[in-house]
Amino acid sequence: MNDFIRLGHGSGGKLSHDLISAILLPAFANTILNEGHDAARFTIQGANLAFTTDSFVVKPLFFPGGDIGRLAVCGTVNDLAVSGAEPLYISASFVLETGFPLADLQKIVNSMAATAREAGVLIVTGDTKVVEKGAVDGIFINTAGLGRLITGVDIKPVNAAPGQDIIVSGSLGEHALAVMRERHGLKFPGEVISDCAPLNSLISELLVAVPQVAVMRDPTRGGLATTLNEIASQANVGILLEEELIPVNPTVCAICQIFGYDPLYLANEGKLILFVESSFSEKTLATLHRHPLGRGARKIGQVTAEHRGLVGLRTAIGGIRLLDMLADDQLPRIC
Amino acid sequence: MLAEIQRLARPMRLMEVCGTHTTAICLSGIRGMLPPEIELVSGPGCPVCVTPNCYIDQAIAYCKLPGMIVASFGDMLKVPGTASSLAREKEAGVNVRVVYSPLDAVQLAVDNPLYRVVFLAVGFETTAPAVAAAILTAVKKGLRNFFVLSSHKQVPPALRVLLALPETKLDGFLLPGHVCMITGLAPYAFLPVEYHKPAVVTGFGALDILRAIMLIMMQVSGVAETRLENAYPSVVRPDGNPVAQQMLEVVFEPDDSEWRGLGVIAASGLRLRREYQDYNAEYNLPVAVAESREPEGCRCGDVLRGFVQPPACSLFGKACLPVQPIGACMVSAEGACAAWYRYGQGRWLA
Numbered sequence: 001m002n003d004f005i006r007l008g009h010g011s012g013g014k015l016s017h018d019l020i021s022a023i024l025l026p027a028f029a030n031t032i033l034n035e036g037h038d039a040a041r042f043t044i045q046g047a048n049l050a051f052t053t054d055s056f057v058v059k060p061l062f063f064p065g066g067d068i069g070r071l072a073v074c075g076t077v078n079d080l081a082v083s084g085a086e087p088l089y090i091s092a093s094f095v096l097e098t099g100f101p102l103a104d105l106q107k108i109v110n111s112m113a114a115t116a117r118e119a120g121v122l123i124v125t126g127d128t129k130v131v132e133k134g135a136v137d138g139i140f141i142n143t144a145g146l147g148r149l150i151t152g153v154d155i156k157p158v159n160a161a162p163g164q165d166i167i168v169s170g171s172l173g174e175h176a177l178a179v180m181r182e183r184h185g186l187k188f189p190g191e192v193i194s195d196c197a198p199l200n201s202l203i204s205e206l207l208v209a210v211p212q213v214a215v216m217r218d219p220t221r222g223g224l225a226t227t228l229n230e231i232a233s234q235a236n237v238g239i240l241l242e243e244e245l246i247p248v249n250p251t252v253c254a255i256c257q258i259f260g261y262d263p264l265y266l267a268n269e270g271k272l273i274l275f276v277e278s279s280f281s282e283k284t285l286a287t288l289h290r291h292p293l294g295r296g297a298r299k300i301g302q303v304t305a306e307h308r309g310l311v312g313l314r315t316a317i318g319g320i321r322l323l324d325m326l327a328d329d330q331l332p333r334i335c
Numbered sequence: 336m337l338a339e340i341q342r343l344a345r346p347m348r349l350m351e352v353c354g355t356h357t358t359a360i361c362l363s364g365i366r367g368m369l370p371p372e373i374e375l376v377s378g379p380g381c382p383v384c385v386t387p388n389c390y391i392d393q394a395i396a397y398c399k400l401p402g403m404i405v406a407s408f409g410d411m412l413k414v415p416g417t418a419s420s421l422a423r424e425k426e427a428g429v430n431v432r433v434v435y436s437p438l439d440a441v442q443l444a445v446d447n448p449l450y451r452v453v454f455l456a457v458g459f460e461t462t463a464p465a466v467a468a469a470i471l472t473a474v475k476k477g478l479r480n481f482f483v484l485s486s487h488k489q490v491p492p493a494l495r496v497l498l499a500l501p502e503t504k505l506d507g508f509l510l511p512g513h514v515c516m517i518t519g520l521a522p523y524a525f526l527p528v529e530y531h532k533p534a535v536v537t538g539f540g541a542l543d544i545l546r547a548i549m550l551i552m553m554q555v556s557g558v559a560e561t562r563l564e565n566a567y568p569s570v571v572r573p574d575g576n577p578v579a580q581q582m583l584e585v586v587f588e589p590d591d592s593e594w595r596g597l598g599v600i601a602a603s604g605l606r607l608r609r610e611y612q613d614y615n616a617e618y619n620l621p622v623a624v625a626e627s628r629e630p631e632g633c634r635c636g637d638v639l640r641g642f643v644q645p646p647a648c649s650l651f652g653k654a655c656l657p658v659q660p661i662g663a664c665m666v667s668a669e670g671a672c673a674a675w676y677r678y679g680q681g682r683w684l685a
Binding site for chain 2: 004006008013014018186259260310312314315316317318319320
């Protein structure tokens with residue numbers, strides 16, 4: 001590990017993983033944290049709860065399909081939902097820079113309120129801090145969320161086991177490209193809109209129909225590849241994906257080819273990955289397809305007993321390659 | 336196609352000159368599909384990898400000068416120089432900007448009239464025309480704060496140097512489609528004529544590459560005559576792109592250039608012509624740079640010469656990782672070591 005923080009430590013890939021394993025986990029280790037899920041799961045006076053927190057530092061603050069406020073609510077709602085919980089309450093803390101326009105703050109707060117209504121959660125507490133210009137980039141938002149674990153489901157990364165199918169709820173990479181387009185002023189044909197959305201209604205419908213779902217994650221920073229690597233490593237299983245089955249919107253595909261990005265590493269904010277015993281795959285897909293956020297759901301691969309800890313991809317021409325964890329931020333290539 | 340490859344298989348070493356081919360080969364899992372007698376080795380075709388440390392050191396020296404903006408393609412940022420990298424300097428607060436095109440760097444100069452903008456111009460004939468266009472744009476706008484630090488390179492002189500090395504035992508070449516799209520085929524005609532080496536220009540899809548491998552194997556095994564073959568005619572015209580060639584000719588002239596792993600190669604680089612000297616960073620912005628050196632134990636040079644495969648380097652996958660590269664070949668998306676590591680040629684196939 002380097003002796004100082006680099007931008008890549010926040011990429012959600014290998015550097016983030018190393019930072020958490022080397023510094024945070026050893027210091028805070030406990031059975032709840034060690035489960036390594038998107039939300040902590042515990043019981044208080046007979047109530048089975050899930051608890052999570054996240055910070056949002058996205059730039060630009062407004063992008064096609066969303067804004068930092070919508071992202072903050074969706075991110076926390078989704079972390080609870082993929083842990084098998086019904087999201088209930090959210091906190092919202094703001095770190096604001098002097099000079100930040102009140103009109104923008106109003107827009108962001110309105111967006112948070114609307115997204116909370118859409119997700120059926122209440123924003124019940126919060127905090128505001130103001131720092132000097134330059135100390136933060138306009139506005140940073142931290143959210144925490146509390147939810148009730150849905151009875152009869154047991155969802156955690158170590159449940160991944162050979163014989164399970166891997167399903168994704170729709171096409172990948174749209175959020176990251178929508179943000180990058182705004183951030184870097186990229187000019188490309190076609191429209192790319194962030195998929196930023198609360199997944200709790202999709203997930204609750206799914207868990208009623210298929211409570212056997214074993215693992216669920218939302219592939220945010222680091223994308224599909226990094227998320228699956230984390231699961232493969234936590235559960236000590238192998239994963240083999242089929243490239244031809246992975247849904248990627250053709251515009252996203254074309255832009256990735258131009259700039260040298262891999263859509264499998266791009267962040268999503270409204271997609272779900274789940275692992276389920278293959279005998280329940282059809283039912284899972286049928287349930288997902290009935291929901292607007294799951295119409296593009298596809299089975300993309302399987303859990304294997306070989307290549308434990310690794311994620312492989314069978315390419316369109318039949319070769320197999322490793323799909324490693326994102327090493328660092330993806331940068332545009334030269335040619 | 337695979338059956339034909341299987342049928343023609345005999346021990347042979349083929350070089351994919353272009354870094355994008357290396358990446359595509361690893362990305363599609365082609366190596367694992369080929370008979371074991373066929374060895375694919377990478378060549379000096381990754382622009383970031385062949386750029387020597389002294390260039391990185393010079394760029395870092397520029398970014399530390401007051402009133403300076405260094406503009407670069409993203410790949411260059413993480414390449415370690417002798418003591419630091421542009422990415423580290425950027426994290427420490429100097430003004431390094433990632434641009435997506437040389438024209439973006441010109442715009443930076445327009446938008447920041449009180450700063451001097453130095454664009455790091457690396458790459459082969461594919462990127463050089465865009466840099467030429469940027470300089471001509473700067474001329475038209477009358478800019479006096481835009482400069483180019485040119486390390487542009489041309490592939491054919493490097494291949495001649497490679498073929499003259501006794502350790503090089505190559506049976507054929509997959510030639511870079513993007514470069515030939517600009518240059519046309521003529522610069523590579525010497526490969527079959529002077530060295531009797533099969534050479535096939537190809538695109539970057541997995542099937543394009545498999546087909547090119549098959550075509551080279553046909554030449555090596557005598558099924559077809561040894562020649563320069565264009566297997567990418569939809570993109571590569573025999574005479575290339577005359578407009579881009581002319582733009583290159585107007586702005587640049589050949590110059591000796593230093594390559595990582597290959598040393599200084601006569602007339603293998605491109606420098607700005609005298610008429611555009613006002614835009615030459617080296618000429619106008621002298622800067623002191625301490626002596627550059629390569630990282631200890633790093634075998635990037637041997638990888639770029641096609642002498643060894645990346646795992647032969649003792650640092651590969653241990654001290655040298657994509658997340659913390661020691662050598663340039665582990666940095667770029669087109670670097671051989673990065674492609675081998677990322678796509679698991681030494682791990683999944685083990």
